[in-house]
Amino acid sequence: IGFVAGARRGHGVVLVRDHDGEWSLPQFLTLTGGSVGWQAGIQGTDVVLIFTTRKGVEGLMNGKFTVGVDASVSAGPVGREAAAGTDATLRSEILSYSRSRGLFVGASLEGTALEIDHEAHAFYYGTPTGTLPRRVPVAASELRHFLSDLSPKNLATHAAANPAPAPVVSPRMIEGLRRSLNRNSDQLQAILSPEWRPYLTLPKELQQPGTSPSTESLTQILGRFTEVSQSPDYRRLAQRPEFQTTFELLREYERAIVASNPTLQLPPPPKDVRRE
Known part of the structure; x- marks a missing residue:
């Protein structure tokens, strides 16, 4: 998610991985408010949020979502911290990272509001949010395939601990x-x-x-x-x-x-x- 420092507003996308390891098409988001520890001279920051529970993902997709209110958040671990996995990190529903000078570091985004960008979705896919896309742009497919190549193939352990609901297809x-x-x-x-x-x-x-x-x-x-x-x-x-x-x-x-x-x-x- 790109985050403009002056207006404290940004735009980004969210992709959700299902029980079978398949990634969804990108959904567009807006990000408003919060703080990622701005420094003098920084005009923008890249932000990555990792949702670790199904509850957090469902809350995000159902409407406006406030980080730290609708789900707990902590700065994501990096380096040795990532291997250690502290209790606070393991309990968090969202792990956050930011990059402002070429290096990703843990970041706190308490109070940041995330909301589905319906206008961007309609412009990109040619249909309203929640309906089947009229078109699937090449970039959307390439992003899904890129994430699939990077993702581990075996989700059995995670799925057993946090099973996903069966999809409803009418x-x-x-x-x-x-x-x-x-x-x-x-x-x-x-x-x-x-x-x-x-x-x-x-x-x-x-x-x-x-x-x-x-x-x-x-x-x-x-x-x-x-x-x-x-x-x-x-x-x-x-x-x-x-x-x-x-x-x-x-x-x-x-x-x-x-x-x-x-x-x-x-x-x-x-x-x-x-x-x-």
Whole structure:
């Protein structure tokens, strides 16, 4: 979060990591008030807030949120302090860091107000906050992938201690995502040559309202997009925003379908007993 010293106001983004280790799309925030220990000559400061509990994240996403009031905060540990993990730090719901001269240090932001920036969200994604995006800019996808590369893959220990709620995916949300996916797919098809269009065409069921593609057809089209995105031979296509947005929405659609039809976790079925 960039924080302008004079007005004590800044703008930033928040990304949330779910139970499966997937990062959300960036949501825009404003930051007002508080203090990060300004020094003479400093015009701005970068601020990083790490929310350590689900409660803090939910409070932030539900509206205006005041650091130190709605959740406890402490300056994040650095160097040897990070390895030591003091009791005060471990109890904090938010760890804060700031950088004003090229070095991140622990910072206190007591009294700072964080609020979702609805206007910025609508401008960036083309839809109001809380609805499916009309478009997914390339930079948003790149940030998610960058964080995924940096993040540990095994969240089993953390998830067991602080389980995340099961996602609620309604048919209306899936239909909205399907429409967004088809709009962006049409834009992608418009820049493709005739020989490429069939290869990246969405399944017919995905193009029709109220129908869902089979698992096989969805897996196949995802595999094709993945192959293009990873091959250096198709870099020019993979770097196009039309391709990246369609690919991102396709993956979002797959996750929504899986979440709306959870598989029951059951023990092995009983064995048949034959009677002679």
